Every structure is written in C-alpha cells, then in structure tokens.
Amino acid sequence: MPLSSRHLLGIEGMPIGDIELILSTARSFSEIATRPIKKVPTLRGRSIINLFYEASTRTRSSFEIAAKRLSADILNFSVSTSSVGKGETLVDTARNLESMSPEIIVLRHQAAGAPWLLAETCRECSIVNAGDGMHEHPTQALLDAYTILERKGSIRDLKVAIVGDISHSRVARSNTYLLTKMGARVWICGPPTLIPLEFGQLGAAVTFHLEEALADADVVMMLRTQRERQNEVFFPSVREYFRLFGLSRERMRATREDAIIMHPGPINRGVEIDPDVADGDHSVILNQVTNGLAVRMAVLYLLLGAGEEES
Amino acid sequence: MSLLLRGGRVVDPSQDLDRRADLLLEDGKVVAVGNLSAGKGHEVIDVAGCVVTPGFVDMHVHLREPGREDKETILTGSRAAAAGGFTSIVCMPNTTPVNDNAAITRFILERAAEAGLVNVYPTGAITLGSRGEQLAEIGEMHAAGIVAVTDDGRPVQNSQVMRRAMEYARIFDIPVMDHCEDLFLAAGGCMNEGQASTRLGLRGMSRAAEELHVVRDIILSRITGGRVHILHLSTRESLDQVRAAKAQGIRVTCEVLPHHFTLTDDDIQDFDTDFKMMPPLRERADVEAMLEGLADGSIDCLATDHAPHTRLDKEEPFEEAASGVIGMETAIPICWEHLVRAGVVPVPRLVELFSLNPSRILKLGKGTLAEGADADVTVIDPDRRQVVDPSRFRSKGRNCPFRGWELRGAPVLTVVGGRVVHRQESA
Numbered sequence: 001m002p003l004s005s006r007h008l009l010g011i012e013g014m015p016i017g018d019i020e021l022i023l024s025t026a027r028s029f030s031e032i033a034t035r036p037i038k039k040v041p042t043l044r045g046r047s048i049i050n051l052f053y054e055a056s057t058r059t060r061s062s063f064e065i066a067a068k069r070l071s072a073d074i075l076n077f078s079v080s081t082s083s084v085g086k087g088e089t090l091v092d093t094a095r096n097l098e099s100m101s102p103e104i105i106v107l108r109h110q111a112a113g114a115p116w117l118l119a120e121t122c123r124e125c126s127i128v129n130a131g132d133g134m135h136e137h138p139t140q141a142l143l144d145a146y147t148i149l150e151r152k153g154s155i156r157d158l159k160v161a162i163v164g165d166i167s168h169s170r171v172a173r174s175n176t177y178l179l180t181k182m183g184a185r186v187w188i189c190g191p192p193t194l195i196p197l198e199f200g201q202l203g204a205a206v207t208f209h210l211e212e213a214l215a216d217a218d219v220v221m222m223l224r225t226q227r228e229r230q231n232e233v234f235f236p237s238v239r240e241y242f243r244l245f246g247l248s249r250e251r252m253r254a255t256r257e258d259a260i261i262m263h264p265g266p267i268n269r270g271v272e273i274d275p276d277v278a279d280g281d282h283s284v285i286l287n288q289v290t291n292g293l294a295v296r297m298a299v300l301y302l303l304l305g306a307g308e309e310e311s
Numbered sequence: 312m313s314l315l316l317r318g319g320r321v322v323d324p325s326q327d328l329d330r331r332a333d334l335l336l337e338d339g340k341v342v343a344v345g346n347l348s349a350g351k352g353h354e355v356i357d358v359a360g361c362v363v364t365p366g367f368v369d370m371h372v373h374l375r376e377p378g379r380e381d382k383e384t385i386l387t388g389s390r391a392a393a394a395g396g397f398t399s400i401v402c403m404p405n406t407t408p409v410n411d412n413a414a415i416t417r418f419i420l421e422r423a424a425e426a427g428l429v430n431v432y433p434t435g436a437i438t439l440g441s442r443g444e445q446l447a448e449i450g451e452m453h454a455a456g457i458v459a460v461t462d463d464g465r466p467v468q469n470s471q472v473m474r475r476a477m478e479y480a481r482i483f484d485i486p487v488m489d490h491c492e493d494l495f496l497a498a499g500g501c502m503n504e505g506q507a508s509t510r511l512g513l514r515g516m517s518r519a520a521e522e523l524h525v526v527r528d529i530i531l532s533r534i535t536g537g538r539v540h541i542l543h544l545s546t547r548e549s550l551d552q553v554r555a556a557k558a559q560g561i562r563v564t565c566e567v568l569p570h571h572f573t574l575t576d577d578d579i580q581d582f583d584t585d586f587k588m589m590p591p592l593r594e595r596a597d598v599e600a601m602l603e604g605l606a607d608g609s610i611d612c613l614a615t616d617h618a619p620h621t622r623l624d625k626e627e628p629f630e631e632a633a634s635g636v637i638g639m640e641t642a643i644p645i646c647w648e649h650l651v652r653a654g655v656v657p658v659p660r661l662v663e664l665f666s667l668n669p670s671r672i673l674k675l676g677k678g679t680l681a682e683g684a685d686a687d688v689t690v691i692d693p694d695r696r697q698v699v700d701p702s703r704f705r706s707k708g709r710n711c712p713f714r715g716w717e718l719r720g721a722p723v724l725t726v727v728g729g730r731v732v733h734r735q736e737s738a
Contacts, residue, residue: 012510089623089626089627090627090628091626091627109628111627111628111629111630111631112511112512112513112582112628112629112630113511113513113581113582113628113629113630114628116581116582117582117626117627117628120581132512133512133513133628133630134512134513134514135511135512135513136512170512173510173512196504196508196509196515197509198505198506198508198509199509201506201509202509202510232498
C-alpha cells in the first residue's frame with residue numbers, strides 16, 4: 001500500500017492512514033539499527049538530495065544516515081543564506097537539481113511554504129519537508145509520535161503538554177496536528193508573547209501557567225526558547241522565563257509518575273529545562289534521535305520503494 | 312470630430328441621471344444627452360443594452376516607470392487602464408527614483424502624453440525619498456501637476472512629520488493620502504495575523520497596525536484641518552473610525568479595493584503569492600464590513616492599487632515574495648458581479664464610488680457627463696460574461712488573485728476626450 005501523496009509536505013491534511021503506514025513501516029526498520037551491518041539494499045541506485053537552507057546538524061545527518069542505511073546515494077547541498085546577495089532563486093536551484101534526476105529532494109528552508117513552491121516546480125521527484133520556517137516539520141512530529149507509541153503503546157487520550165516558544169515553532173504546529181489526529185489531548189503552554197491567540201483553533205488547549213499544563217500530563221514536550229528574535233524581546237530575562245516556564249525536578253511532580261520528557265533539540269540547558277531533568281529517567285530525548293532514523297527510513301522507502309514494488 | 316453613443320442606459324449621478332438616452336460628444340466635450348439624431352459626420356456607436364457612465368477613475372495605481380519598466384510602463388499601464396474601462400488613473404510616487412520633485416512629475420506627464428490613451432495624474436511623495444523625514448517640495452510638484460501627496464508603500468511613521476504634511480498641503484487644498492501601517496506593530500508580517508497565519512506558520516501582521524494609523528490620521532486631520540484620504544482601508548475597525556470621524560465633520564475620505572470585499576486570508580491556498588498584498592487579505596467580518604460601507608456611503612471610493620510585479624518577484628516563498636496584485640483589468644467585472652449583480656449597490660452608487668467621488672476628492676473635474684464636461688466615457692455591457700485569464704491582460708503583470716473567476720458585466724468601450732481608446736469586439 002503506497003502513501004496517498006508523492007510528497008511529504010506537512011501533517012495538516014495528511015490522512016491518518018498515511019501516518020499509521022509510516023509508523024508501522026518505521027517499526028520494521030528499527031531492527032536494522034541493531035544489526036552488525038546496518039545496511040539493506042532496498043534503495044540501491046536511487047538518489048536523494050538534502051537541500052538545506054538553514055543550519056541543521058541533527059535533521060540533516062538523520063536523513064543522510066537513513067538514506068545510507070537503505071543504500072541510496074545522497075548528496076548534501078547546503079546553501080548559505082547569510083550573504084547579502086541572495087544569488088540563485090529557490091526555484092532555479094530546484095530546477096537545476098532536478099535536472100540531475102534525483103528521486104527525492106529533502107528541503108529545509110527558512111520560509112514557510114517553500115516545499116510547496118518546490119513541489120509545484122519539480123515535475124518528477126518527491127519533496128520531503130525537513131522544516132519550513134515556522135510552519136511544519138512533519139518528520140519530527142512522526143518521530144515524536146513513534147517515540148510516544150514506543151513508551152505508551154497508544155496515543156489516544158494521553159495528555160501532552162507542549163511548552164515554550166509556540167509562535168516560532170514548526171514542531172509545535174506539526175505535533176499539534178498529528179497528536180490531535182491520533183486522539184491525544186494537547187496542551188500548549190508558554191508566555192502569551194510566544195503563543196498566537198488563535199492557536200487554540202488548531203485543536204489544542206492553551207494555558208499560560210505551567211502547572212496547569214503539567215497536571216497529570218503523560219508527555220511533556222519542551223521547546224527551545226530564544227529571548228530575542230529579530231530584535232523583538234518576548235520575555236524580560238532567562239531567569240524569569242525559567243521560573244515561569246522552565247522544567248525543573250520539582251515541577252515534574254505535577255505530572256503522572258510515568259510521564260516522559262521530550263525535546264526536539266537543540267537543548268538550552270538551564271533555560272527551558274533543568275540539566276538533571278534532561279538527563280533523568282523520564283527523558284526520552286535521545287530515543288527521539290534514534291527513532292528519527294527509523295521514521296525517516298520509512299518515509300524515504302515509502303515515497304520510493306513501496307510504490308515501485310506495487311507496479 | 313463627433314461621436315454619438317446611441318441607445319444606452321446613461322447613468323450620471325452628478326446630474327441625478329439614470330435613463331435610456333443618446334450621448335453626443337464633440338471636440339473632446341460632452342455636447343448633449345437626450346433623444347438625439349445622428350448628424351453629418353457623426354460616428355455612431357450603438358450601445359443599446361449597455362450602461363453609459365462618466366469615465367471611471369482609478370485613484371490608486373502603480374505604473375512603475377521610471378525605474379521598474381520590467382514590471383510596467385506608463386504605456387502598458389495606460390493600455391491596461393483603457394482596456395479595463397478607466398479613463399483616468401492616479402499613479403503613486405514610489406518609483407525609482409521616487410516622485411519627490413517636479414522634474415519626475417513632469418517626466419511622468421510627458422510619458423503619459425506620449426502614450427496618449429488615458430489621463431494620468433501623478434501623486435507626489437510627502438517626504439524626500441519617502442524616507443519619512445523631510446517634506447518634499449510639494450508646492451513645486453503641485454505646480455507641475457500632482458493631485459495629492461502620499462508616501463504609499465513607505466508610510467510616514469513620525470506623527471509630527473505627518474502633522475506638518477497635513478498642515479502644509481492645505482495651501483494647495485490637496486489631500487494627504489496615507490497607507491496606514493504602524494511598521495513597528497506590523498513587525499515584518501506578510502499576511503493578516505489570525506487563524507490562517509497561525510495555521511500556515513507565516514508571520515502575521517496585527518490589524519492594529521492599520522487601525523492605529525487610521526486613528527492617528529483622523530486626529531491629525533482634526534487638529535490641522537487638512538484633508539486626509541485613507542488608502543486601501545481594509546478592516547472593520549478602521550471603517551468604524553472613519554464613519555465616526557465623518558459624523559464629526561472631520562475631512563477624511565477612504566477607498567476600498569476589490570480583493571478586500573471578495574477575498575479573505577482563508578483563500579491563501581498552498582502559499583500562493585498572488586494572494587500576497589499590503590494591506591493583507593482580512594477576515595470574513597471585515598469583508599462584510601466593507602460591503603456594508605460601500606452600500607451605506609461611508610466608503611467614498613473604489614480603487615485597485617494595481618501593483619504589477621514580474622514572475623520572478625512572485626516566484627518566491629510567500630514571505631520573501633513581492634507584495635501586491637494587479638487590478639485594472641478585473642475591477643469593473645468584479646464590481647459588477649459582486650456589488651451590482653449581488654445587490655450590494657445600485658449602478659449609480661457604483662459610478663459615484665469609481666468616478667464621481669475620486670474626481671471630487673482629487674479635484675480632477677471629471678466624473679460627470681454634464682454639458683461641456685470632458686468627453687470621458689465608460690461603457691459597460693452588463694451581460695458580457697468572461698473567465699478571468701491573466702495571460703490576455705494588457706498589463707505586464709500577471710499577479711492576479713482572480714484567475715479563473717467567471718464574471719458577468721464588463722467594460723466594452725472606453726472614450727477619453729472624445730476619442731475611443733478601447734473597444735471590445737463583440738463576442
């Protein structure tokens with residue numbers, strides 16, 4: 001059974017069947033990581049391009065290793081956007097890359113919607129969104145769901161608290177879509193300067209009080225926080241932020257005893273999360289990274305392999 | 312040279328006229344309206360079944376010349392105007408260089424005369440380079456032919472500068488036209504801040520960014536006695552403020568654009584940059600407020616903010632793409648379908664909004680078919696159907712959010728100074 005779309009652009013609008021297919025396929029791939037030789041020939045001869053307009057270590061390497069474990073050829077193409085002159089447009093770059101006949105382009109871009117522009121431009125290859133601006137980061141949400149399922153068995157009726165800078169977070173958006181689709185009760189928490197007024201309409205409950213978000217939570221997802229963005233200041237000090245929204249051992253007492261702590265990384269230790277908590281028993285932060293490989297292998301495989309075998 | 316338009320429904324609110332009549336134009340002037348017979352040498356055009364009105368005036372267009380002739384020129388913009396049923400257009404000063412001195416004003420008028428299609432009225436910058444600091448030589452530009460001042464696109468943030476501009480413009484009794492946007496509050500947003508921006512992960516711009524400057528301008532108009540015209544008003548609250556100010560006798564007028572009474576931010580599908588403009592598409596309640604304001608008279612004018620861009624400028628991720636949509640070649644059909652046929656406004660009110668009122672605000676001496684008036688006429692076929700196809704536009708721009716819309720009612724004949732500048736072949 002193939003995916004319903006040629007591209008993986010976002011979780012919003014993605015059928016639940018596709019999500020379940022990716023997660024179950026990822027489960028079968030997770031075993032490969034335990035083998036002495038971590039490689040299968042499934043995508044031999046296929047080429048994938050990692051097109052990254054933003055600095056990223058975790059996501060880029062994760063896609064790269066996932067592709068290599070499936071024996072695909074992968075090319076890393078990083079574009080510096082710091083220079084004043086922008087040079088080639090995204091559309092031109094995409095056309096050039098597509099002329100080299102890759103099967104998949106994995107795109108990370110600072111502008112929301114960039115993968116849609118690419119999907120419209122590229123006639124042949126599939127586009128995977130590896131994060132577009134403040135919009136979506138679908139593979140992150142999928143690996144988060146995978147990690148929750150691994151620990152909890154089911155997502156239905158779980159209370160999931162997502163805490164931090166919601167406004168600028170593609171992880172918050174994709175996870176809210178995905179987890180509410182799978183029946184979780186999602187709570188969004190952070191200072192009102194970092195939560196759009198309308199976020200509740202995406203299906204989440206909103207609170208500005210951490211204790212309310214943490215009360216009996218099964219899952220706590222902490223997001224990276226920056227005090228300043230583009231010269232706008234969103235809270236007075238890191239000290240006050242941690243006091244109001246930081247995850248400490250003490251505040252963890254409000255959650256369920258078996259609660260898990262997640263973070264998409266990179267972590268600001270001492271800003272949004274106490275180092276002891278980040279490294280503690282409840283933390284699954286490194287499992288998320290491990291699971292990211294299996295989930296991305298599944299995505300690449302399903303966009304290429306599965307459809308092919310059918311025909 | 313004489314032209315007789317025979318058998319149309321002549322609608323001229325300046326004379327409270329709405330009846331079937333013939334219209335005779337001679338030597339660039341209106342000679343008579345009534346039951347007329349063709350004389351010797353009269354060219355006769357049968358306009359039975361059509362609506363004959365004083366020429367439409369688009370008081371807000373960007374012609375891009377000088378500087379960005381790849382986007383539009385005064386010639387191509389004039390062609391778009393003529394084809395869209397406009398006999399007069401008012402162009403914004405945000406060219407390269409900015410129209411902040413009489414030499415640029417004269418250049419624009421020369422190029423318009425060379426194009427020789429429609430009346431082109433330049434506006435001048437309020438401040439030098441539209442930098443918002445020092446007043447431009449408004450008197451010099453006024454002598455050269457500007458009809459208003461505005462820093463459209465780079466709105467004046469310093470309220471003291473705005474106050475001085477309103478005071479100074481009183482010498483010439485020209486309006487200060489303002490693109491109302493508090494740039495700090497707008498914070499670089501690329502669409503309306505709301506549910507849609509939250510969903511799309513695009514940086515939103517609070518509606519308050521517009522409303523605060525509307526309120527500011529109203530207050531400055533009150534204390535200075537200067538005339539202020541609010542460009543492209545787009546929110547319910549802005550309109551309420553204008554309505555209240557008018558009731559107090561403050562000299563404020565405003566215009567609304569077709570996309571702000573037909574589209575909302577929910578229409579931005581798949582990050583389509585043809586739906587990106589400033590002010591951005593708002594919400595359902597705002598659209599309803601615009602329709603109410605058009606019907607009840609609190610909105611003075613319609614305009615297009617015709618803003619052509621190249622494909623390259625639009626073929627970018629949404630937040631990086633250029634802002635603006637074209638509008639001159641769709642405005643009348645959109646208004647006919649969504650205002651007249653939809654029962655929002657009767658035909659005479661549409662003519663007020665798009666001809667008489669802009670002409671009065673800018674003192675153009677147009678907007679009427681009274682005897683002796685300039686022979687500028689727009690003829691609309693209320694039954695003509697079309698599907699919007701930007702590839703057929705005369706404008707260089709293709710950035711149109713109405714692509715594929717089926718519309719009924721279209722301009723079929725445009726007469727400027729007694730001369731036919733556009734005639735639609737019958738389908």
